[in-house]
Amino acid sequence: MNCEVVVEQLDAYIDRELDADAALSVRTHVIECDACRKRVTSRRVLGQLVRAAPYYVAPASLKDRVAVHARRRTSAPRLWLQAAAAVVLLAVGSGIGLLQLRSVRTDVVVDQVVDSHVRSLMAGHLFDVQSTDRHTVKPWFLGKLDFSPPTVDLAEIGFPLIGGRLDYLNGRPVAALVYRRNQHTINLFVSPEERETSSAAAGTRRGFQVHHWVRDGMAFWAVSDLNETELMQFVRAMQAS
Amino acid sequence: MRRFEETVLPHLDAAFNYARWLTRDRTEAEDVVQDACVRAMRFFGSSRHENPRAWFMTIVRNTWLNRATRRPAVTKAVRLDDAGHEMEDEGLDPEEQLFQQHAVAQVRAALERLPVDFREVLVLREIEGLSYKEIGAVLRVPTGTVMSRLSRARDRLAALLEVAPHMETLR
Numbered sequence: 001m002n003c004e005v006v007v008e009q010l011d012a013y014i015d016r017e018l019d020a021d022a023a024l025s026v027r028t029h030v031i032e033c034d035a036c037r038k039r040v041t042s043r044r045v046l047g048q049l050v051r052a053a054p055y056y057v058a059p060a061s062l063k064d065r066v067a068v069h070a071r072r073r074t075s076a077p078r079l080w081l082q083a084a085a086a087v088v089l090l091a092v093g094s095g096i097g098l099l100q101l102r103s104v105r106t107d108v109v110v111d112q113v114v115d116s117h118v119r120s121l122m123a124g125h126l127f128d129v130q131s132t133d134r135h136t137v138k139p140w141f142l143g144k145l146d147f148s149p150p151t152v153d154l155a156e157i158g159f160p161l162i163g164g165r166l167d168y169l170n171g172r173p174v175a176a177l178v179y180r181r182n183q184h185t186i187n188l189f190v191s192p193e194e195r196e197t198s199s200a201a202a203g204t205r206r207g208f209q210v211h212h213w214v215r216d217g218m219a220f221w222a223v224s225d226l227n228e229t230e231l232m233q234f235v236r237a238m239q240a241s
Numbered sequence: 242m243r244r245f246e247e248t249v250l251p252h253l254d255a256a257f258n259y260a261r262w263l264t265r266d267r268t269e270a271e272d273v274v275q276d277a278c279v280r281a282m283r284f285f286g287s288s289r290h291e292n293p294r295a296w297f298m299t300i301v302r303n304t305w306l307n308r309a310t311r312r313p314a315v316t317k318a319v320r321l322d323d324a325g326h327e328m329e330d331e332g333l334d335p336e337e338q339l340f341q342q343h344a345v346a347q348v349r350a351a352l353e354r355l356p357v358d359f360r361e362v363l364v365l366r367e368i369e370g371l372s373y374k375e376i377g378a379v380l381r382v383p384t385g386t387v388m389s390r391l392s393r394a395r396d397r398l399a400a401l402l403e404v405a406p407h408m409e410t411l412r
Contacts, residue, residue, distance in 0.1 A: 011392040015366065017373050046399050050367040053348045058257035062271050066253065066278045070246050201283075 001029045006036050014043050109221070110212070112169050114205045116176065117187045117223040120165070126178055126185065127163035137164045141175050149175035149190040150218070152241040159186065159234050169221070179234065186224040186234060193219035202235075211235045245285045248293045249278070255294060255369055256301045262364045263305050265353050277304040295375040298365070302379055351401040359394035366391055 006029050012018045013026045030036045120126050129140040134151040141149055144166055153161045159179045167176040167189065174191040193214050200213035209231045211222040220238070224231050256277060260270035277300045284300070352360055365371045365379060373387045380387065 011395060012373070012388050015373065015391070017388070042399065043395065046395055046402070047367055049344065049348050049402065050352070050363055050398070052345055053352055053368065054345060055254075055368060056258045056261035056267075056270070058253045058274065059271065062257065062274060063250075063253055065275065067246065067250065069278065070250065070282065 001025045003029075003033060003036055006030065006033070007039065010036075010039055010043060014040065014047070109170055110203075110205055110210055113187075113189055113210060113221045113223050114208050116167050116169070116189070117185075117208060120167075120176070120178075120187060121185060126165065128165035130163040132160055132162055134161055137161065137177070140164060141166075145173055145175055147175075147192045147218075149177065150241070151177060152238060154179065154234065154237050154241075157233070157237055158182075159237065181224075181226055181230060181234070184224055184226040184230075186222060186226060186231070188238070189221040189223075191219050192217060202232075213239060215239065245282055249281050249285065249297050252294045252297045253278075256297055258368065259298055259361070259364060260301050260305060262352070262360055262368075263302070263357060273301060273305045273308065276308070277301040280304060292375060292378070294369075295371065295378045298369075298371075298379045299381075302361075347402065351398055354401060355394065355397055358390060359397055362387065362391050363394050363398065 006013075006026055009018060009022065009026055013023060016023075018026065030040055129137055131137055131140075132153070132155070134153045138148070138151040141164065149164075151161065151164070155161070159181050161177060162180045163178045165176050165178070167174055169189055169191060172191065174189050177188040177190065179186040179188060194217070200211070202209070202211045204210065208223050208225055209228055211220075211231060213220050213235070222231060222235055222238070224234075226234070253274070257270060257274050260273040260277070261267065264270045264273060277297070280303075281297055281300050352363065355363070362376060362380070365376045366373075371379070373384045373391075376387045376391075377384045382390075
């Protein structure tokens with residue numbers, strides 16, 4: 001074995017990641033070769049130096065917070081709601097609108113959801129079809145989408161459906177259903193979801209509450225400037241419908 | 242199923258240390274680990290955790306990545322004269338601190354100057370003692386990549402610390 005091969009394998013050798021045969025070959029060479037012996041020594045010194053770097057132990061306050069969340073989670077029946085609430089608490093606590101979701105892909109969608117929501121309010125393009133009658137809203141989507149979004153009116157619990165429009169998320173058309181709670185608008189985006197069967201997540205983004213869930217092959221995104229409690233009420237009613 | 246507390250919480254220090262080196266910022270590291278815990282709680286039970294530490298470290302890293310892509314990069318210049326100063330907050334006992342201050346400050350400053358790809362691989366290997374396979378799982382790269390990256394990271398660090406310039410002779 002020559003120096004070039006040894007240098008190639010030196011780190012794996014020092015880290016004990018070589019198999020027995022390869023390690024023996026390196027060791028045999030190192031015993032013979034001054035230059036490589038020095039290389040091994042300097043790598044070992046370097047390792048010691050790195051291990052002398054500060055070890056940052058988690059602050060006690062962080063451990064406490066996490067332990068509290070963990071206990072709540074295991075004792076609560078609605079696990080994901082607890083987790084979602086924790087996310088919101090953390091997001092608010094850290095001053096950063098943060099949504100805990102599975103992937104960057106989903107994360108991009110969250111931004112789009114919030115963008116669409118903001119745009120719908122600012123541009124005055126909230127509706128393509130304005131109606132408090134779900135029997136008007138639902139047929140309107142026919143022929144405009146290749147799926148039929150569930151249209152539920154929650155007026156009796158204070159979330160009247162006031163209309164719908166066509167919107168786009170992730171480059172594909174989705175149904176946007178518009179609900180009202182007092183002075184607040186809720187946009188509910190609905191699109192087919194093949195990949196996942198059921199999941200849910202929640203959080204805040206740029207000051208908006210976002211709830212996401214998947215059910216019966218449909219992905220739902222509820223977004224509003226409504227407070228967390230009331231939006232959660234809406235989400236639960238929607239999920240129960 | 243083992244409880245979340247028993248499985249993940251023992252690795253909180255490792256997670257925090259990793260996050261602290263990734264972010265180079267204590268507050269940011271706390272946020273990352275908190276978020277990672279919440280995420281871990283959500284996923285906990287949905288898969289088997291034969292290696293909870295590597296699993297949790299992966300979540301820490303993904304959490305950090307997600308945050309990093311969403312926020313403007315914090316280009317925190319690390320000045321060498323900062324290194325000793327900041328150390329006072331890190332909870333080493335005074336004697337230890339005095340003894341190690343110089344060498345530790347230098348290593349720390351050098352580590353912080355490395356690109357994060359190099360820094361994290363060194364932290365995971367040297368400080369956390371993860372195997373190549375575990376590191377590969379955390380970084381989602383093949384073991385061979387772990388090996389070559391670690392090797393380059395050590396070369397760079399050695400150059401920064403001026404340890405054994407002869408390491409470079411063959412490369």
